């Protein structure tokens with residue numbers, strides 16, 4: 001029971017509850033690793049991907065992968081990123097030189113990470129992404145986005161990509177129109193291609209047995225990228241497919257849903 005003398009505190013608390021419920025009505029939230037649409041910012045920077053519905057203009061933003069709920073600020077708006085439990089997977093890599101890197105391998109991996117970062121640092125505006133993704137291989141998902149990895153029982157980073165089943169030599173096809181921005185044979189990801197789909201949307205194809213693409217090549221949707229293989233650090237042939245948008249690795253599985261863009265309108269909070 002409240003004492004008479006604490007009435008003022010009760011009133012203050014009531015006001016706070018009203019304030020909080022008001023703030024909640026205007027809050028924006030989304031799930032870890034997802035792309036969401038928010039009302040377009042007044043001060044738009046060049047290269048923002050906008051969608052229109054009637055008079056409403058929205059901009060797409062990506063939410064980072066988070067290990068617990070996190071409030072972030074994007075374009076002067078508070079966005080609550082909700083944690084999602086994607087589960088965990090334990091893999092064994094018998095070749096321990098691929099887990100405990102020699103100094104030489106570590107330097108190689110570091111240099112490759114710099115190359116990848118550079119490839120993702122600028123995106124073309126000559127291509128406008130349709131966001132109508134088709135699966136790059138027909139195989140089923142063998143490891144979803146966001147799973148916590150344990151390599152030889154040691155916790156590693158979360159799996160921020162989608163693994164798709166495919167036997168050695170299966171064709172990998174461009175899920176969207178693109179320009180090739182990186183081709184390499186990397187320590188972790190083996191034969192790898194990174195595609196730029198425009199406006200900050202990129203995708204990467206790892207562990208391929210081969211590719212004939214070169215940096216600067218243009219690809220229409222469904223054109224050949226390369227073949228499924230088991231190069232780099234792998235336990236067997238499959239496609240490790242990563243999608244980047246707006247500076248974050250995002251969940252590729254969500255992008256394969258039909259009418260992805262129109263589904264974003266339904267989730268918009270004004």
Ligand SMILES: [Zn+2]
Pocket residue numbers: 143159161162163239240241
């Ligand atoms: Zn993978």
